Amino acid sequence: MKPRIYIARALPEPVAAYLEANCECRYWQGPGSITEEELAAEIGDAEGVLLTGTPVGEKVLKAGYKLRVVSNLSAGYNNLDLSALAARRIVATHTPYVPDDTVADLGMTLILATARRVAELDRMVKEGRWRQGMDAELYGLDVHHKRLGIIGMGRIGEAVARRAAKGFDMDVVYYNRRRKPEAEERLGIGYMPLDELLSTSDFVLLLTPLTPQTRRLIGEKQLALMKRSAIFINISRGETVDEAALIRALETRRIAGAGLDVFEREPLPPDHPFTRMDHMVALPHIGSATAETRLNMAFAAARNLVRALTGLTPIDIVPELRA
Ligand SMILES: NC(=O)C1=CN([C@@H]2O[C@H](COP(=O)(O)OP(=O)(O)OC[C@H]3O[C@@H](n4cnc5c(N)ncnc54)[C@H](OP(=O)(O)O)[C@@H]3O)[C@@H](O)[C@H]2O)C=CC1
Numbered sequence: 001m002k003p004r005i006y007i008a009r010a011l012p013e014p015v016a017a018y019l020e021a022n023c024e025c026r027y028w029q030g031p032g033s034i035t036e037e038e039l040a041a042e043i044g045d046a047e048g049v050l051l052t053g054t055p056v057g058e059k060v061l062k063a064g065y066k067l068r069v070v071s072n073l074s075a076g077y078n079n080l081d082l083s084a085l086a087a088r089r090i091v092a093t094h095t096p097y098v099p100d101d102t103v104a105d106l107g108m109t110l111i112l113a114t115a116r117r118v119a120e121l122d123r124m125v126k127e128g129r130w131r132q133g134m135d136a137e138l139y140g141l142d143v144h145h146k147r148l149g150i151i152g153m154g155r156i157g158e159a160v161a162r163r164a165a166k167g168f169d170m171d172v173v174y175y176n177r178r179r180k181p182e183a184e185e186r187l188g189i190g191y192m193p194l195d196e197l198l199s200t201s202d203f204v205l206l207l208t209p210l211t212p213q214t215r216r217l218i219g220e221k222q223l224a225l226m227k228r229s230a231i232f233i234n235i236s237r238g239e240t241v242d243e244a245a246l247i248r249a250l251e252t253r254r255i256a257g258a259g260l261d262v263f264e265r266e267p268l269p270p271d272h273p274f275t276r277m278d279h280m281v282a283l284p285h286i287g288s289a290t291a292e293t294r295l296n297m298a299f300a301a302a303r304n305l306v307r308a309l310t311g312l313t314p315i316d317i318v319p320e321l322r323a
């Protein structure tokens with residue numbers, strides 16, 4: 001008998017076909033992303049679930065009384081209550097490695113877009129406000145040869161560092177809890193304590209996972225350490241930053257700009273202060289959102305689910321739940 005699974009998000013057709021061939025599938029039919037409450041109501045006797053970002057904790061696990069595997073279709077897995085999963089010996093997987101280059105490309109996109117004011121000047125041209133000549137007040141900032149400080153030098157951090165150091169001649173420094181001497185050598189990057197990184201970098205890029213230790217890692221104090229000319233980029237999770245403090249830092253020009261792919265509340269409400277700021281670029285959490293990478297991530301998540309349900313070791317068990 002095929003294992004019963006619940007597919008809580010849209011999937012590309014070949015991935016759905018692969019799952020249909022291996023499992024008995026039920027699908028989320030509602031509009032938009034499934035909420036925790038909706039998942040708890042839907043999960044029934046499913047042994048496996050494939051989802052992206054929906055919280056999985058006591059509520060869902062109590063309802064999903066037959067659940068054995070949770071396959072999270074994303075690299076980050078802060079939506080999973082790891083203790084609750086561990087207590088029930090439920091396997092949880094994610095999709096690391098696959099999106100690294102794509103997310104790193106987006107990191108560079110935000111660095112370049114904020115420094116060269118791409119979104120703001122695009123609006124100016126299209127709204128017919130382009131006048132002869134170019135006022136100095138519209139000049140951007142150079143990216144090449146500037147210092148990029150990366151907080152969280154993991155898989156994606158290394159992919160950004162490679163692009164920045166080797167493609168843009170940037171001086172790349174990083175902060176992690178553990179130093180990575182091999183990566184320092186290979187990529188030509190340097191380690192720095194967090195405060196020194198913040199106070200000397202021209203661009204600060206946040207790329208840690210969201211954990212209890214990284215929640216609001218960047219707040220008032222950290223923003224106050226940054227150069228007034230510095231630009232802050234966040235492609236990790238919205239909650240790694242104290243968003244109210246970031247808004248104040250941008251409103252008072254304590255820092256020069258920001259490029260954000262992630263927010264405390266997603267989608268960003270239409271009246272949010274960020275929507276009124278020309279010196280920040282906002283993207284709708286699209287770090288890995290290319291057709292190729294999303295297809296590959298979906299296949300990775302589906303394979304993890306099928307492997308775990310058929311007694312094979314899934315490739316990408318989240319590190320905290322590995323035996
Ligand atoms: N915007 C988007 O669409 C996407 C966002 N992401 C986000 O990017 C995050 C990182 O992904 P990935 O590079 O694959 O993850 P990795 O686990 O490879 O890297 C995370 C890095 O963060 C460091 N880190 C963890 N905790 C801390 C801490 N308390 N202080 C300082 N550094 C810390 C780790 O080093 P150490 O343990 O030594 O501290 C590690 O080097 C994901 O968790 C996800 O949230 C991922 C994909 C797409």
Ligand SMILES: O=CC(=O)O
Nearest residue numbers: 074075076287288
């Ligand atoms: O935010 C996306 C992810 O893969 O993590």
